[in-house]
Amino acid sequence: MSLLRVYSLSKKFRTYGAMLPICLVLLVFVIIPLIVIFTRAIIIDGSLDFSLLIKTVTDANNIKTITNTLLLGVAVVICSTLLAMPLAFLTVRTQIANKKWLDIILMIPFMTPPYIASMGWILFTQRRGLFQQMLPATGEISEKFFSFWGIVLIMSLHLFPFILAIMKNALLNIGASLEESASVFGGKFFYRLRRVTLPLIGGNYALGALLVFIRAISEYGTPATLGKRIGFSVFVTEIHHNATISPINFGAAASLSSILILICMMVWFVQNHVTAKSTYTLVGGKGTRPLYVKLKGSKTIAAWIYIVVLLVIAVGIPYFAVAITSLIRLRGFGMMSGNYTTDHYINLFVDNPRASQAFRNSIFLAFFAATISAMLGTAVATIIHHTKSRSRKIFHVLGLMPDMLPNIVLVIGIMIFWNSIFHLVPLYNSIWIMVLAFVTLFLPITVQYVVSSYSQIGESLIWAGKVFGGQPAYIFRRITLPLLLRGIFVGWMMTFIISFRELVAASIISPPNTLVVSTFIMREFEQGSVSAGMAMAVVSVVFTTGSLVFINWFLLRGIDGMKS
Amino acid sequence: MKITLRNVQKTFGSTVVIEQADEIKFESGKVTTLLGPSGCGKTTLLRMISGLETPDSGEVWFDDECVFSANRHINLSPDQRGLGFVFQDFALWPHMNVYENVAFGLRARKQTTNLKQRIANALHAVRLEGFEERYPHQLSGGQQQRVAFARAIVIEPKCILFDEPLSALDAILRNEMRTELKILVNQLEITAVFVTHDQVEAMSMSDTIMVMNKGKIEQEDSPERIYHNPASSFVAHFVGRSNWIGNDKMFRPESLALTHIEGAAEYRMLVQSVQFLGNVYELCLESDEKRWFALSAQRPSEKEICVYVKDANILNFSVQ
Numbered sequence: 001m002s003l004l005r006v007y008s009l010s011k012k013f014r015t016y017g018a019m020l021p022i023c024l025v026l027l028v029f030v031i032i033p034l035i036v037i038f039t040r041a042i043i044i045d046g047s048l049d050f051s052l053l054i055k056t057v058t059d060a061n062n063i064k065t066i067t068n069t070l071l072l073g074v075a076v077v078i079c080s081t082l083l084a085m086p087l088a089f090l091t092v093r094t095q096i097a098n099k100k101w102l103d104i105i106l107m108i109p110f111m112t113p114p115y116i117a118s119m120g121w122i123l124f125t126q127r128r129g130l131f132q133q134m135l136p137a138t139g140e141i142s143e144k145f146f147s148f149w150g151i152v153l154i155m156s157l158h159l160f161p162f163i164l165a166i167m168k169n170a171l172l173n174i175g176a177s178l179e180e181s182a183s184v185f186g187g188k189f190f191y192r193l194r195r196v197t198l199p200l201i202g203g204n205y206a207l208g209a210l211l212v213f214i215r216a217i218s219e220y221g222t223p224a225t226l227g228k229r230i231g232f233s234v235f236v237t238e239i240h241h242n243a244t245i246s247p248i249n250f251g252a253a254a255s256l257s258s259i260l261i262l263i264c265m266m267v268w269f270v271q272n273h274v275t276a277k278s279t280y281t282l283v284g285g286k287g288t289r290p291l292y293v294k295l296k297g298s299k300t301i302a303a304w305i306y307i308v309v310l311l312v313i314a315v316g317i318p319y320f321a322v323a324i325t326s327l328i329r330l331r332g333f334g335m336m337s338g339n340y341t342t343d344h345y346i347n348l349f350v351d352n353p354r355a356s357q358a359f360r361n362s363i364f365l366a367f368f369a370a371t372i373s374a375m376l377g378t379a380v381a382t383i384i385h386h387t388k389s390r391s392r393k394i395f396h397v398l399g400l401m402p403d404m405l406p407n408i409v410l411v412i413g414i415m416i417f418w419n420s421i422f423h424l425v426p427l428y429n430s431i432w433i434m435v436l437a438f439v440t441l442f443l444p445i446t447v448q449y450v451v452s453s454y455s456q457i458g459e460s461l462i463w464a465g466k467v468f469g470g471q472p473a474y475i476f477r478r479i480t481l482p483l484l485l486r487g488i489f490v491g492w493m494m495t496f497i498i499s500f501r502e503l504v505a506a507s508i509i510s511p512p513n514t515l516v517v518s519t520f521i522m523r524e525f526e527q528g529s530v531s532a533g534m535a536m537a538v539v540s541v542v543f544t545t546g547s548l549v550f551i552n553w554f555l556l557r558g559i560d561g562m563k564s
Numbered sequence: 565m566k567i568t569l570r571n572v573q574k575t576f577g578s579t580v581v582i583e584q585a586d587e588i589k590f591e592s593g594k595v596t597t598l599l600g601p602s603g604c605g606k607t608t609l610l611r612m613i614s615g616l617e618t619p620d621s622g623e624v625w626f627d628d629e630c631v632f633s634a635n636r637h638i639n640l641s642p643d644q645r646g647l648g649f650v651f652q653d654f655a656l657w658p659h660m661n662v663y664e665n666v667a668f669g670l671r672a673r674k675q676t677t678n679l680k681q682r683i684a685n686a687l688h689a690v691r692l693e694g695f696e697e698r699y700p701h702q703l704s705g706g707q708q709q710r711v712a713f714a715r716a717i718v719i720e721p722k723c724i725l726f727d728e729p730l731s732a733l734d735a736i737l738r739n740e741m742r743t744e745l746k747i748l749v750n751q752l753e754i755t756a757v758f759v760t761h762d763q764v765e766a767m768s769m770s771d772t773i774m775v776m777n778k779g780k781i782e783q784e785d786s787p788e789r790i791y792h793n794p795a796s797s798f799v800a801h802f803v804g805r806s807n808w809i810g811n812d813k814m815f816r817p818e819s820l821a822l823t824h825i826e827g828a829a830e831y832r833m834l835v836q837s838v839q840f841l842g843n844v845y846e847l848c849l850e851s852d853e854k855r856w857f858a859l860s861a862q863r864p865s866e867k868e869i870c871v872y873v874k875d876a877n878i879l880n881f882s883v884q
Contacts, residue, residue: 460655463616466642467649468669468719478668482659 019387022379026398029440033413034405037261040254040416056255062238066259069217069234075152076216077209080160083310087160088167090303094295102307109314110161111545113501115221115518116537118154119525120318121145122226123325123534130321133334146230154222157314159212166208170201203275210271214264218406220504225525235260236408236504243412243508250416257409264405326534344535355536358520362500362540365431365516369438370496376439377446378488384447385454396451403444411437411505429511437509438499445498446491453487493551497544565627565722565755566592567613572622574608574779581605582612583779584622590723590757591772592627595749597758599766600776601802606759609776610725613757614649615642626722643672648716648724653732654708656700662687662711663696669719686718689748706737713748723755730765742768763803767791775799792816797881807856807873812882817846817857819877822864828872835864 041053056062090096091103109117124130125145132142144150174197220236227237235256242253295303328334329341348355380399384392402410414437418428427433457480465475503518510519517540524533567590574582582605590596590613598606611617613624615631618639624632631640656665666683670676687693690710700708709729716724729745730738746769749756760766766773767787774784775798783795794800797814806814821828833849833856840863847858849871858871 458653458655460651460653461657463642464649464651464655464657464715465668465672466616467614467645467647468715469643469646469672470668471643471672474672478672479657479659483657 019383019391022376022383023395025376026380026395029414029436029443030398030401030410033410033417033440034261035413036417036420037254037257037409037413040250041258044251052251053255053258056252057259062256065233065235065238065256068232069236069260070263072148072151072155072223072234073213073217075148076155076159077213079152079156080163080212081205081209083156083160084163084167086306087310088164088171090307091164092168092171094293094303096295096303096307105311105315106161106164109157110159111497112158112315112318112541113221113503113518114155114158114219115225115503115522116322116501116541117158117318118222118225119521119534119537120321121150121154122229123530124317124321125150128334130324130335146226148230148232151222151226151232153313154226155216155219158219158222159215160314162212162215163205163208166204166211167201170204171197174200203277206271206274210267213267214404214406217260217263218408220408220507224503224522236406239408239412240504240508243415250412253412254416257412260406261409268404322534322537326531326538328531331530344529344531345539348532348535348539352532354515355520355532358515358517358536359539361431361514362517365434365438366496366500368435369442369499370492372435373439373443373495374446374488374492377443377491378450378484380443381447381450381454384451399447400444402441403448407441407502408504408508410440411508414440415509428509431511431514433509433511434506434516437505438495438502441502441505442495442498445494446488449487449491449494450484453484457483489551493548497548500544501540566590566625567723567755567757568623568625569609569612569619570623570625572612572619572624574605574612574617574619581608581779582619585781588774588781590755592755593753594771595756595758595769596772596774597760597766597770598774598776599760599763599803602761604776605779606761606776607727610727610757610759614647614725615640615645646719646721648719648721650709650712650716650724650726650729652728654700654712656708656711656715658700660699661696662692662698662700662703665700665711666715666718669715673719675719682718683714686714689717689751690714705733706741709733709741710744713745717748717752717754721754723757724749726756726758728760729758730760731762738765745769767803775802777802794879800879800881805857807854809854809878813878813880815873815877815879817859819873820856820858821872822858822860822869823872824870825872825874828874831871831873832868833871834868835866838863 041056042048042050044052057066087106091099091106096102122129125142127140127143129142132138132140145153217234218236220240223232223234223237224240226232227234233241239253239256239260242249242256324335325331326344327340327342329339329343333339349359377399380395384395384399387395414433415428418425418433418436422428427436461479461483462475465479470478501518502516503522506516506519507522510516515523517536521533521536521540524530524536569585569588571584571586572582572588573580573584588609598609600606608617612619612632619632619634621634622632623630623634623636626645630636630638631645632638657668660668663683666686667679670679670682683696684693687695690713692707692710692714695703695707695711700711703711709732712729726745730741733741742765749769758766758769767790770787772784773787773790775782775790777798783790783799785793785795790799791804794803794814797812800806800814805817807817807820808814824830831851831854833851833854836848836850836855839846839848845860845863847860847864849856849858849869856871
């Protein structure tokens with residue numbers, strides 16, 4: 001055999017040697033749970049049997065659930081679009097764009113776990129809630145919030161920053177020249193909007209709308225709290241019910257999950273089609289100078305009123321309700337001087353062993369989930385970056401798959417799969433199954449950050465490393481890794497924060513008597529001390545925000561200090 | 565170091581990027597420039613010398629060491645070839661300061677004896693003492709260019725490859741750095757291979773120019789001969805101004821006289837435009853399908869003038 005052949009074979013072996021274990025991990029983590037769901041839904045007692053699936057779909061109750069879910073998804077997309085559109089315009093095309101702090105504040109609703117926001121709203125609007133205490137004269141009007149539109153509003157307030165971010169990027173990419181030329185050639189504002197701006201951002205909007213839709217139909221926190229109060233059930237709550245409350249029915253959970261997966265896939269397909277048809281290359285060198293409209297007088301005031309009202313509703317009310325409740329001594333007395341105390345906070349860590357245990361569990365889970373998925377995600381991103389064509393695409397899809405599907409679906413798959421092989425690998429019912437679930441669910445975060453870091457490393461930096469004598473390992477250690485560090489770190493941090501207060505996976509697969517922060521809050525809210533639950537909510541929000549700020553200031557500064 | 569490419573060919577998919585040529589030679593201690601329009605294969609050729617690109621066939625020799633041979637399955641990787649390389653975008657590592665950028669080539673090869681002194685010497689050569697601690701984004705374009713050059717010379721390579729090293733700089737800086745690079749390369753008496761599409765750069769910096777077109781070397785010569793004796797109509801078109809008689813005959817604007825010369829052909833032409841270039845006027849003349857340029861010490865007073873060109877100054881590219 002010739003030398004070159006040996007060389008290329010060993011190179012191939014090296015490549016596949018690295019790819020194979022990662023491939024296996026993705027297979028076990030992502031693919032098998034999905035397969036398990038489908039087989040569980042259509043294979044009964046060892047033979048192919050669609051009767052269960054058909055029974056599930058045609059069941060009157062489930063038809064109601066399906067329509068509820070789809071209606072909710074559509075309503076949330078429309079509502080969050082209405083909230084985001086004016087804001088996108090104001091924060092890109094007017095002098096309000098200069099207010100950078102607004103970008104950060106507008107991220108708060110998105111960073112707030114929806115179950116906490118939902119609890120805040122319930123506490124605010126319920127009978128003898130905070131609103132009625134403050135304005136007794138309004139009677140029972142605030143209780144109108146306990147409705148379908150209340151759910152839609154809470155979810156839209158959580159999800160509109162998604163559409164906002166996508167629209168802002170799209171608008172920023174439309175250089176001033178495109179709009180200026182439209183106006184030079186006689187286009188009035190709305191004509192320009194209709195003929196130039198909207199068509200150019202259509203593809204991006206489709207993507208944003210899709211993400212919001214999928215997130216809305218996958219969301220558990222709001223339907224589980226506010227939805228439960230009004231008997232509004234959706235897919236996720238039904239699946240959750242079948243998987244956790246006896247008589248436990250894995251078959252029905254799997255059938256419902258399969259249908260949910262099919263819906264998501266259909267939506268993905270449609271969105272792909274739309275985006276492919278209406279996405280344009282808008283990179284025009286220096287042409288991306290933004291176009292400003294200077295708002296004057298009453299228009300400025302109207303814009304600010306809109307922003308302030310939105311912020312009050314999205315951030316102010318839920319946080320106010322959660323914080324006040326956590327400080328109230330006896331809820332029967334309500335907001336009254338002398339009825340405030342910080343005892344709930346102190347008790348949380350002094351004589352409530354379950355609370356401090358939950359807090360420690362969450363830190364443990366978040367740390368390991370973030371660390372493992374940072375390593376695994378970096379490996380996957382590295383493979384995506386270095387392989388070509390087909391295998392690249394496969395890895396890309398595998399790496400991002402968990403993000404395209406409702407979390408609950410994967411969790412159910414993981415649960416059924418690891419339960420069935422318990423005698424081989426006794427992972428089920430231990431805290432490590434939660435780590436595994438979190439790693440699977442949040443792997444796409446690191447993959448996305450690291451893939452985008454890779455794309456920012458100019459090829460010539462690597463070529464220069466080769467020419468100046470670096471062996472591949474040396475180049476990776478001295479050049480590639482330091483340049484990826486920021487992406488890996490941001491991925492780690494996001495995974496840490498999201499794992500820290502994740503609810504749906506935790507409530508389905510946590511081992512008996514193992515509480516985490518989110519399940520602790522849920523439990524106290526439903527049947528314990530609401531104030532203690534809200535105190536925990538405040539602590540966990542402060543803790544995650546605090547670590548975010550800390551890491552941003554101290555660690556990322558350190559990394560950034562080394563480069564531009 | 566003499567670099568020789570024998571029978572080298574390269575294709576990307578179905579497009580031939582480098583057409584097979586018997587021998588392409590870069591002389592030791594000389595500055596050779598690969599000049600051609602974008603897409604002519606000049607950068608590919610450079611990258612094949614450095615080992616960043618693998619030829620489909622043929623051999624690459626550094627003096628009498630074979631660094632690549634398709635038949636004998638020799639292919640030294642870039643890090644084994646010991647060349648200096650100055651990249652088009654400089655390719656300075658953004659997370660390393662000037663000192664670490666320059667040190668990379670020595671550290672990677674574990675040649676760390678006298679590291680500090682060697683780096684100080686290289687930075688002295690490019691007049692960047694005192695910039696060791698700066699990061700690339702804290703430097704101007706010209707300074708980044710000099711760091712890239714220091715990084716290339718510190719490893720004392722036998723040859724430095726330059727891939728359009730001046731194209732990322734603005735016009736004024738480009739002029740300045742051109743002179744500076746020329747002086748530095750001359751001082752080091754090093755073999756240098758330059759890639760550029762800018763003919764002024766090629767003319768002013770090179771001992772030898774290879775004009776490339778569609779993966780082939782059309783002419784290899786001194787800058788003067790490339791200008792005065794272009795070997796093909798492509799070279800005549802690509803390098804300098806050219807006046808054409810039909811499709812095959814050509815002469816340079818300097819050969820066009822505005823006063824009568826004995827034995828020269830006479831043409832009556834319309835003055836289309838006059839451009840003042842500072843030291844001279846450039847006239848654009850037209851008649852029939854001809855569009856010529858002429859140089860003149862003063863602005864012509866007439867709309868229509870007679871011009872003269874000697875037969876001896878006309879080159880004929882028609883296939884004999």
